[in-house]
Amino acid sequence: MTTLLQSCTSFNAAPVGNASFDVTTVTELSKDGGVTEKTFPGQFDSVPLIIIRESETKYLAFCTVCTHYGKKVSAPANSTSDIICNAHNGHFSPKDGHVISGPPKSGLTRYNCSFNTETNILTITG
Numbered sequence: 001m002t003t004l005l006q007s008c009t010s011f012n013a014a015p016v017g018n019a020s021f022d023v024t025t026v027t028e029l030s031k032d033g034g035v036t037e038k039t040f041p042g043q044f045d046s047v048p049l050i051i052i053r054e055s056e057t058k059y060l061a062f063c064t065v066c067t068h069y070g071k072k073v074s075a076p077a078n079s080t081s082d083i084i085c086n087a088h089n090g091h092f093s094p095k096d097g098h099v100i101s102g103p104p105k106s107g108l109t110r111y112n113c114s115f116n117t118e119t120n121i122l123t124i125t126g
């Protein structure tokens, strides 16, 4: 029962948090189009986030909890590939998280990203 309640909570209300890190410490984010999946213990309910580098100063961050039945979505291979939930073949846009196809009725939660060009620190909040 506890697992069921946690499952319901996870897709009815996206986890919130606040996390910062130096993007130069993540190899996948060293070039435009790079994608990584990162967990921030104690933040966002410790749910991994998908982080995409669109350009040198613009990043996107999405919750990996599918809005259909709360299964985990997979990070795309690059910034132009769909974010996919293999549970029921839900596809989401890597640009803004909207539903492209499949059973989900709403898009992935997108978090605010703020990038400091002097320190290379990306701050994700939501």
Ligand code: FES
Binding pocket: 066, 067, 068, 069, 070, 071, 085, 086, 087, 088, 089, 090, 102, 103, 104
């Ligand atoms: S749980 Fe993701 S498509 Fe159903």
